Each structure stands twice: as structure tokens, then as C-alpha cells.
Amino acid sequence: MQFSMDLSQPALPPMGAALPASLAFRKNLVCYTSDASTVVEYLQNLKLPYCIWDDYECVEAKERPDTGTVLVLPNVDKSLVRHQDQLAKYLQVMRQRETPFFAAIATVSPEFVPYAHMTAYLKRQFWFACHEPRPQDLVELSELELPSLRSTLRQIHVHQSIRRYVLDIVVHLRVHRFSKQASGGGCSAHALGDMLELCQTLALAQERTFVVPDLVKLAAQWYFPFHIEVIQDPRHEISLQFGSDPDLVAQVxxxxxxxxxxRSRETQYPLYFQFMVLRDVLRIVVPPI
Known part of the structure; x- marks a missing residue:
């Protein structure tokens, strides 16, 4: 499956590309869909074992499966804050358990804004957000193929200059004028590892044995808009510390x-403001040669 990069026309990653890597790396996904049954039908077509939760009461008492499974979590953005943090702890524990594979897919409404409708603890448990499953996203995927896929992905070479490039992007996102400084712009300590694994995924999809800078830009477009936290109050805009006019900043x-x-309505891309921040950073940070 080939992917093109167009920083002028953002789009949510397809489920067909996201799910195999999610299972291989044992990472969780967020899916923008108003109907969780689309995810269930997709898993059924792939013949993958799954379970679906219809409530978030007493999350801590939920069974922790020992076999490979995909956990479908409908309407997570509508759940209570205390339930979200309980769910985050559950997912954190599940990632550490020795199961053949495990991934959670949380469905959210088209109006979902990650940093506004999801606690920071829960948001850190998800890799990135993807598009709802479509017929063209259906891929050949077997449980038996996951160990070899996992091994192949780990063998994709990541040069030290690529690691530095990703770190430079993270640093610039954290200090961007529209990033929420108190939370590091939403870029956690997991950002480097998450990005490098996503780069390896995209390299394998392009039948490469190593990661190139263009793949970093594409991975950044998939990963960071879900995690970036932008300021809500103009008084938190960082340039005010250097004498900017508060009224002009508020207007901007x-x-x-x-x-x-x-633009979100026009493009059907729900993370457009975060994408604009990322695009500004990618324009500034110089990639390795």
C-alpha cells in the first residue's frame, strides 16, 4: 500500500494501514466514526478476535484477556473523566501483559478534539487517529503473520540523523507560539519512539529497508495532530512575554x-488547527541530507 504526502491537503490515515502496525507494535488507535459497528464489521472481515465494551462502569473489574484480541471502545469521548483515567490504566496494564497481540480501537465522534474531550493520561495510551474503515482499506491480515511482521518492522534501519530530525520537530512543536506550554504542546516522552515506529511502518509499506526524511514528514502528519495541544486562552500565547499586543494576539x-x-468542514479533516501548527514547524525544521 503506497501513501502520498501532501501537506496542503491533510487526511486521516486509513485503517488498512494503521491496524496491522498497531497489532505488530501493540499500540492503540482512535477511529473517527459515529458508528462503532463499522469497526466491528471490519474486524469480522479480517477474522480477528475482538470484544466490544458497551459501558465504562467499573473498568478496573473488566477481564484482562490472555489471548490475542482487539478491544473496541465505542464513544470514548462521551465517557466521564474518571472512567477515562481508569481506562487509561487498564490499557497501560494490558500493553505490559504477555499476549500474542493486543490493540484497542476507540471510536469518537467527528467533533472530537483530543485535548479537549480526552484526559492527558488516556490520550497518551493511543498512537494516532485514523479514518473509519472503508471497503478499499481491507487488507490481508492473519494472526499467524504478526510475529514475522513484527520482526520485519524492527529490522527497518533508522539512522541517527533521522532520530535527530524527529527530536528537532518535537522540540519546535513544544515551543511553538500556539502550543500549550504547560503540557509541552502535547508532545510526551513517548513521541520519539512512537514516531520512529510509525516511520518504520511507512518504510515497509514503500518496500524500503531504511527511513528517509520524507517518511518522517508523512509520519508527523499522521501522528502529531492527534497529540498537539493548542492554547485556548490568548493570554497564554508565548510572544506576549516579549511585548506582543494582547488584543492583536487575540484577534489572530x-x-x-x-x-x-x-477548512475542517471543507476537507473533512477534524484536526486542522493542529495540522497548521505542524505544517509551520515542518517548514522551519531542516531535514537531514
Missing amino acids: LEKLRNFSLH
Whole structure:
């Protein structure tokens, strides 16, 4: 499966590319869909074992499976904060258990904004957000193939300059003027590892044995918009510390919000403001030669 990179036309990653890597790396996904049955039908077509939760009461008492499974979590963005943190702990424990494979797919509404509708603890348990399953996303995927896929992905070479490139992107995102400084712009300590594994996934999809800078840019477009946290209050804009006019900053932020909402509706891409921040950073950070 080949993927093109167009930083002017963002799009959510396809489920067909996201799920195999998610199972191989034991990472969880968020799926933008108003109907969780689309995810269930997709898993059924792949003949993958799954279970679906219809409530989030007493998450700590839920069974922790010992066999390979995909956990479908409908309408996570509508759950209570205390239930979200309980769910985050559950997913953290499950990732450490010795099962053949495990991944959770949380479905959210089209209006879902990660840093506004999901606790930071829970958000860190997910890799990135993807598009709802479509017929063209159906792939050949067998439980028996996962160990070899996992081994092949680990063999994709990542040069030290690529690691530095990813770190430079993370640093610039953390200090971007529209990033929430108190939370490091949403870029956690897991960002480097998550990005490198996503780069390996994209390299394998392009039948490469090593990661190139263009793949880092594509991986960044898939990964960071879900994690970036932008400021909500103009008073938190970092340039105010250096004498910017508060009224002008507030006007700029409001215009950018309105523009991003308009573009989100046009492109059907729900993370457009975060994408604009990422695009600004990718323009500044120089990739390795």
C-alpha cells in the first residue's frame, strides 16, 4: 500500500494501514466514526478476535484477556473523566501483559478534539487517529503473520540523523507560539519512539529497508495532530512575554480558529488547527541530507 504526502491537503490515515502496525507494535488507535459497528464489521472481515465494551462502569473489574484480541471502545469521548483515567490504566496494564497481540480501537465522534474531550493520561495510551474503515482499506491480515511482521518492522534501519530530525520537530512543536506550554504542546516522552515506529511502518509499506526524511514528514502528519495541544486562552500565547499586543494576539487566534473550522468542514479533516501548527514547524525544521 503506497501513501502520498501532501501537506496542503491533510487526511486521516486509513485503517488498512494503521491496524496491522498497531497489532505488530501493540499500540492503540482512535477511529473517527459515529458508528462503532463499522469497526466491528471490519474486524469480522479480517477474522480477528475482538470484544466490544458497551459501558465504562467499573473498568478496573473488566477481564484482562490472555489471548490475542482487539478491544473496541465505542464513544470514548462521551465517557466521564474518571472512567477515562481508569481506562487509561487498564490499557497501560494490558500493553505490559504477555499476549500474542493486543490493540484497542476507540471510536469518537467527528467533533472530537483530543485535548479537549480526552484526559492527558488516556490520550497518551493511543498512537494516532485514523479514518473509519472503508471497503478499499481491507487488507490481508492473519494472526499467524504478526510475529514475522513484527520482526520485519524492527529490522527497518533508522539512522541517527533521522532520530535527530524527529527530536528537532518535537522540540519546535513544544515551543511553538500556539502550543500549550504547560503540557509541552502535547508532545510526551513517548513521541520519539512512537514516531520512529510509525516511520518504520511507512518504510515497509514503500518496500524500503531504511527511513528517509520524507517518511518522517508523512509520519508527523499522521501522528502529531492527534497529540498537539493548542492554547485556548490568548493570554497564554508565548510572544506576549516579549511585548506582543494582547488584543492583536487575540484577534489572530480567533481568525485562525475560524479558518481552521472552515477548512475542517471543507476537507473533512477534524484536526486542522493542529495540522497548521505542524505544517509551520515542518517548514522551519531542516531535514537531514
